[in-house]
Amino acid sequence: xxxxxxxxxxxxxxxxxxxxxxxxxxxxxxxxxxxxxxxxxxxxxxxxxxxxxxxxxxxxxxxxxxxxxxxxxxxxxxxxxxxxxxxxxxxxxxxxxxxxxxxxxxxxxxxxxxxxxxxxxxxxxxxxxxxxxxxxxxxxxxxxxxxxxxxxxxxxxxxxxxxxxxxxxxxxxxxxxxxxxxxxxxxxxxxxxxxxxxxxxxxxxxxxxxxxxxxxxxxxxxxxxxxxxxxxxxxxxxxxxxxxxxxxxxxxxxxxxxxxxxxxxxxxxxxxxxxxxxxxxxxxxxxxxxxxxxxxxxxxxxxxxxxxxxxxxxxxxxxxxxxxxxxxxxxxxxxxxxxxxxxxxxxxxxxxxxxxxxxxxxx
Numbered sequence: 001x002x003x004x005x006x007x008x009x010x011x012x013x014x015x016x017x018x019x020x021x022x023x024x025x026x027x028x029x030x031x032x033x034x035x036x037x038x039x040x041x042x043x044x045x046x047x048x049x050x051x052x053x054x055x056x057x058x059x060x061x062x063x064x065x066x067x068x069x070x071x072x073x074x075x076x077x078x079x080x081x082x083x084x085x086x087x088x089x090x091x092x093x094x095x096x097x098x099x100x101x102x103x104x105x106x107x108x109x110x111x112x113x114x115x116x117x118x119x120x121x122x123x124x125x126x127x128x129x130x131x132x133x134x135x136x137x138x139x140x141x142x143x144x145x146x147x148x149x150x151x152x153x154x155x156x157x158x159x160x161x162x163x164x165x166x167x168x169x170x171x172x173x174x175x176x177x178x179x180x181x182x183x184x185x186x187x188x189x190x191x192x193x194x195x196x197x198x199x200x201x202x203x204x205x206x207x208x209x210x211x212x213x214x215x216x217x218x219x220x221x222x223x224x225x226x227x228x229x230x231x232x233x234x235x236x237x238x239x240x241x242x243x244x245x246x247x248x249x250x251x252x253x254x255x256x257x258x259x260x261x262x263x264x265x266x267x268x269x270x271x272x273x274x275x276x277x278x279x280x281x282x283x284x285x286x287x288x289x290x291x292x293x294x295x296x297x298x299x300x301x302x303x304x305x306x307x308x309x310x311x312x313x314x315x316x317x318x319x320x321x322x323x324x325x326x327x328x329x330x331x332x333x334x335x336x337x338x339x340x341x342x343x344x345x346x347x348x349x350x351x352x353x354x355x356x357x358x359x360x361x362x363x
Contacts, residue, residue, distance in 0.1 A: 004362040005035045007083075009090040009099050012042040013049055013059075015230075015256045016200060017281040018091050018116040021146070021165045023048055028168070028351040031056055034358055039079065039099070041065050041092075047256055067098050067128060080106035086361055090140075093117055093154065097135035104139050110361050113140035114163075115154035117278040118300075147279035149300040163354060165281045166347035169340040171261045172288035174333045182266035186227075186252060193217075193224040193329050196267035196291075198260055198282040199274070201232030206273045206296070209314070211238060213271065215245050216322035221329075226251045229263055264289040269328045272299065273314060273321070279303050288340045290333040294325055305343035306336050 013019050026036045037058040040046070049059055060079065066072045076099055087110040088103045090096035096113040103111050113136045133154055137143070143160035145151030151160040183190060195214060199205040207228075214226045228238075228251065235253065242251045257263055260282075264270070270286035272295040283303045286293050293309040303309065312321055340346055 002362070003033060003035055004087070004358055005037055005085060006358060007037050007039055007085045007088045009039045009088060009092060009096070010041070011065075011092065012040045012044075013038060013046040013052060015047045015258070017165065018146075019046075019048060021116075021281055022091070023051065024166055024168060024347045025351055025354055026052070026055060026057070028347050029355055033362075034355060037085075047258070065092065065095055065098065067095070067132065073098075073102060076102040077106075080108070086110060087358060088112065089114060089144075091116060094129040094132040094136070097132045097139055100136070100139035110142065111140050112142045112144055113154075115143070115145040115150040115160070115278065118150045118153040118276055145278075147300050147302045149302070150278035161357075164345050164350050165279050165284060166345050166350040167281065167285055167288060167340070168348070169288050169337050169346040172264060172285055172340075173337050174290035174335060175265055176333075178262055179265040182262050186266065188225055188252075188266065189223070191223065193221055193269075193326075194227060194267045195224065195269045195271050195325060196227040196229070196264065196286075197271050198229040198264075198285070199272070199280075200230050201234035201238060203234065204275055204277070205230075206275050206314075207234060207238045208241060209273050209318075210271055211241050211245065211247070211251075212318045213273065213321045213325065214251070215247060216318050217325050218247060218250055220322065220326060224250065227254055227263065227267060228252065229254045229257050229260060231256050260285065261289070264291060267291055268331070269294060269325055271325060272296065273312075274299055275314070277303075283309065284340065284345050287336055288345075290336050292328040292331045294321070294328070305345060306339045308336065 035056050039060050041062045041064055043061055062075055063072050085108055088108050089112040090100055091114050100111045137158050143155050144163050145160050146165045218224045242248055264286055270291045270293040272283055274296055275298055277299045279300055279302055283293055287306045287308050295311055296314045297311045
């Protein structure tokens, strides 16, 4: 059997949720039989690029995706003229329609559109996204989703396969020694109450609301700290808000981290008030680390895979959110790895599903 090369189409391979999910599968798949290549839509180097190359993958660069740009489609035509794939797996949500259209034109047999998110009403101001998602069944041969809500939204009644946003659960097992090490590195006291969040600084993640909740928590517990993992265009505005609220000494901007599994050990509560989500990997990771998770009711219930995750209405007063967070101060961390595995979110269990799917087309 020849090595089967899969072309994954992404925006770029930074440390976001969908990119981390792809890498979890890539690290665990049998790379003597299946290899991943990446078609990215940014020119700059991204966080996972070196690891991709070390694992045997190739990275190809496209211009930024523009469905109105003839130059963009010419670049896609040129790529598929010169690179032959039997399977293309696109992770661009609604915009997957466009590279899949060109892949179809060039005779790619298997064209997968993968939904990683659902939308919200505000996204109706982007009619091109709504138009594009209706084109996907025309150009895709197979539809994948991270969960039911994301699949229902993206594919509008067409049948799809759920592929879990799986993690290497053992890496997140709670470890008190690592907790103390990370707190020492960050110069945080062992007695401090530490709230954490992992996510890009974009409107979806609702950072302004998160900071308001932390301000209320901090007013009631001066020994509280907030760890923010991630980067993004909205970070400068959040830094300014933190400064204006006098919280600079208590909020830690940690940037993109390759050791999120370690950082989670240092936290006491995971706070995730997103406006909308597909099925966020970070909440699965936080539960694997034994953290109580306070999440918005806009986050799909599918991600509540242990009794540690609790949903709150985003319309509740800030102080009510803060009180629920503060109630978790006395939570005793526990080992939840068996719960993660039983719920189907361990990558070592899931990788065989993806391998079997790909291998069906390895002639």
